Amino acid sequence: MLIAFNKPYGVLTQFTDRSTPPRPTLAGFGLPPRVYPAGRLDHDSEGLLLLTDDGRLAHRLTDPRHKQPKTYWVQVEGDPQPMQLDALRRGVLLNDGPTRPASVRRIHPPPLWPRDPPVRHRLTVPDAWLEIAITEGRNRQVRRMTAAVGLPTLRLVRIAIGAHHLDDLAPGDWRVVDDVPPRARR
Known part of the structure; x- marks a missing residue:
């Protein structure tokens, strides 16, 4: 089952x-x-x-x-720049070694349910949504990857595992x- x-x-x-x-x-x-x-x-x-x-x-x-891809919608703090997205696509160096390359694209805010508690919102700091697919599953990997390129994760929702x-x-x-x-x- x-x-x-x-x-x-x-x-x-x-x-x-x-x-x-x-x-x-x-x-x-x-x-x-x-x-x-x-x-x-x-x-x-x-x-x-x-x-x-x-x-x-x-x-x-x-x-x-x-290599079952795990796909996430990730709300990040900041305005993702091409260099940051490219770094995620190539793989980033974390304290436990380099990650495999990831599939990454910027997306419009997805139609999600409200979170309780809500994500903090700051008027002076932009945020954006990314779709990230990885083929490994280290502890808090997506959060550590986005932080490593200067885009802290605010909300993380897994939308797919393989098929x-x-x-x-x-x-x-x-x-x-x-x-x-x-x-x-x-």
Whole structure:
């Protein structure tokens, strides 16, 4: 089974939390039993999270050797310049080594749900939206990449993993994905 879930802002990508007070987790969304996240999405990121009960499929979706692109809509602080976008496209040097090249393009503000809490808005500092696709998944990678080129991330929403898309799922909603190709299950 493969589940597509729209993870809301502030929710942990796990089913339990031992902190005090406990933070919201996946357990509060009525997901089927015995499914687990195929990958992670930080608590301050939103969007598509895939869950499965099939370990091989989870590995296929998350192992960087399979180069499943992960696509994000990213609101950044600043006005992206061609040099900054080119640096992201070539790959940037992070403290844990260089990233693979990314697909990057500037986009119009996408039609997204309001975030709670809302992104801070400053009248004197412009912001812009980028669509960024990466084929690896380091910890907070997209945020660190945009920061490395001088464009701090304000909001990050994953919209696709490989052929699987968020589509019209509202935050907190999920659906069973019927189109898992047989070769992905091997």
